[in-house]
Amino acid sequence: MNNRLKVLRAERSWSQQDLADRLGVSRQSVNAIETGRYDPSLPLAFRIAEVFALPIEAIFQHD
């Protein structure tokens, strides 16, 4: 699965830690999702969409 997390984060000038704090997860989790090494669960994907105020499909795309 591809995602636009890094771009969306950069647009808001957030560090990985900033995003992690907003999501209530570790910085390692954000890094693993951004680099495509980990696909988040559906509840976490919804939280990410909420934080960016975007629909899930605008952030995550299937390969």
Add this chain to the structure above:
Amino acid sequence: MASRSRSSQQRRRFFATHLALSAAYIALVALAAFLIPDEAPPSATVILLALLPGLVIVGWILNIGSLLLRMEDEYLRMLEVRKALVATGLTLGVCGGWGLVELFAAVPKLPVFFVFPLWCFGLAVGSIVNRLTLGEDGGEGCA
């Protein structure tokens, strides 16, 4: 921010319990060694005294299980689960493999006592596997 502090709180609690159990383990092994004479017959008292440190091993396992249940960060929890899987695979592989060698060759028997330490060693191997397969952030973890 709250999640980071919760996560470090969970780690602190895990390590505090682990240290307390380790101290109890050392004390109980020392007690058993002090009270049980060499080559003692397997009486109920001797078996009970020898099993007391075994309760601590159960406590260690429960502590790891409780950490996995409490962890709210799904990625960090996955890292811990992967470590436990590597440890379990390594332990079963080594014990099963060596058991077959024991069946067919005159080799020393693997003392069952070493199964749990082997599993703990497997956790360290699991941590290395995480780091190698998931990069630097894969090496994080508690146990």
